[in-house]
Amino acid sequence: MLTVRLPDGSEKNFAHSVTPRHVAEEIxxxxxxxxxxxxxxxATVGIDFALPEEGSVALRILTKSDPESLAVMRHSCAHVMARAVMRLRTGVRLAFGPTIDAGFYYDFDLDEPISEDDFPQIEEEMRRIIELDEPFERIEETREKSVQICRELEQTFKVEHIQEGLANHETLSFYQQGEFLDLCRGPHVPSAGVIGAFKLVSVAGAYWKGDQSRQQLQRLYGTAFFRQQDLKSHLETIEEARKRDHRVLGKRLELFSISPLVGSGLILWQPKGAVIRGLLEEFVKSELQRRGYQPVYTPNVGRVELYEKSGHYPYYSDSMFAPIMMEQDEQYMLKPMNCPHHIMIYKARPRSYRELPLRLAEFGTVYRYEQSGELSGMTRVRGFTQDDAHIFCTEDQVADEFRGCIDMTQFVLKSLGLENYRVRLGFRAPDSDKYVGPEASWERAQQSLVEVCDSLGMAYEVELGEAAFYGPKADFVVTDCIGREWQLGTVQLDYNLPSKDRFDLEYIGSDNTPHRPVMIHRAPLGSMERFIGVLIEHFGGAFPLWLAPEQVRVLTVSEKSEEYGREVEEQLQSRGFRVAADYRAEKLGAKIRDAQLELVPYMFVVGERDREAGAVSVRDRVESRNLGAMSLDSAIDRLQAEVSQRLVRRTFSGDAGLGERGTSNEY
RNA sequence: GCCAGCGUAGCUUCAAUCGGCAGAGCACCGCAUUCGUAAUGCGGGGGUUGUGGGUUCGACUCCCACCGCUGGCUCCA
Structure with a gap:
């Protein structure tokens, strides 16, 4: 007999084999x-899933109102899409078709490639299939029979997957809908009719099993919702993200540019962008000073031997700019990392335990030759500046230093209105030869990370295989105001670069014998380019007052007030504000409109009335509202208070469902 | 690097019918207007249609190569 426990605490008993559908009918x-x-x-199962005949289970029936059913329905929609493609095309071989955060995809190998122009036709066919409202029927088969079925269907990827990826499965499942039969773990919704609204989103290339050395397939992305209005609001959020695109805003607001003649992935900071970067650097520098870091400067090139010693060259030569050849035995690299240089500062003389922890900080510019297809605006570039520092400390100091790094990162993110983030601990993958150093060091380092996170009560998730080659790391994955995730700050423990085989770092301990220090690599912002790119999108270009390239614009009502306007402008400038003024022979409305669109936080409107009173009329951009006339001094006090608090007055809040595309791998 | 798509004036605002005179808006410059909280009017300049080659009487339009960009894949010290 089976006892089924329901969410309301009640129980139902069944003497014979039942499915969730039977249970629901009972209710x-x-x-x-x-x-x-x-x-x-x-675990999520289909309503036709055969429940065990004995024992006790907890069961919850899922309907449209449960978020779990959305993923199930989207997976069914992926099947509908595949079915439509197979109706329209010949020689379609199916690969994987899982659900992802914002929808689903299916990978195909096709005789003729699909382009976006084909979407309307595919969507039309999908609509037809959905109208038929045919059930998704689950079929279970033995391995041999499954292979045979897939062979007959000429689905060679599925055959391979059964034989390799699913080698330890005794039986396999298929789902059938009309003429469409697909190897699939499921579950699926009962029938296609529940797919309320869907849309094909994009088409892209994707390698079979994610392996670059294998065949490239076509991946068709789509999304689906139960209700039309949910699809609509999803598309609106995508539109919102598009409007915030830092590449568009960066051009419009003159923050940065990229010139093909200078080179792809190389950022030219325009004056306004440079203001923001300079302010952020100052902010970080003051924190570094407070926290006992010492600034250093190192060159932008280093001899190849330096990077051979560090291990970067053997591991990353493919993604480094090629060496600069001088003589046969004299080659220089553009530096891809600052750590080897900082290590050489440590090694410049013998070190005592009394000096530790030694914290060396530098806004270090590094160059990495990323693949052309990887480049994107400021977030993925070939030259960037890290807010880098390396801490050399004793084994005993590791936990405190690591804690200090986490604390600084949290403080900096919070000051910028980025309060929504998670921490990802990247550990080594077992049995991989990608890493340097003895396993014992790794164990120790990974253990320290976990202990500190636990002691801080900080939530984290461990990901195997996400470590740097020299040590485990803690990455800060920040969610911006429309729900997208960005990897920004990082703290990395390193027992390997200091080791005998690498740089052989030492300090003399209190026992007067040499000991090996531990290194911590850390960058709370990550790279200035990427961080500011993300900030542009997070704020939609409307930076808080303390960061705004232009904080105040003086607007004259007419040319009659220009002289007074210039006085006000000068006052603001001398009081430390970044100020501009609009003396054009335009109407006030036009000047306001331009300042609003250029996202200037405050406008000081000055006319004859104000001149007579020695006042300014303050207009607030965020509220798009006239705050009224006030004395210049009180207006300045008001703004200064906002600057010194680093007040973040507004960020859009919402969720685009554009988070990291974690897949749950249905097949 | 790979797959698909795109490239017309400063502008991710865009037009140019079937291969038949490259054209608007915004921005910019000039003149007039002297204005009180999101666009004043008039006039003007600005293009080797990404680059190079090909097909054609004729190419923004069709074909090829390259460059760049976009969306993905792979990669990310």
Missing amino acids: GPRLAKAALAAELDG
């Missing part, structure tokens, strides 16, 4: 009709 016909899937002891 009521309404629920049975609305049931799309079920949650069985925490």
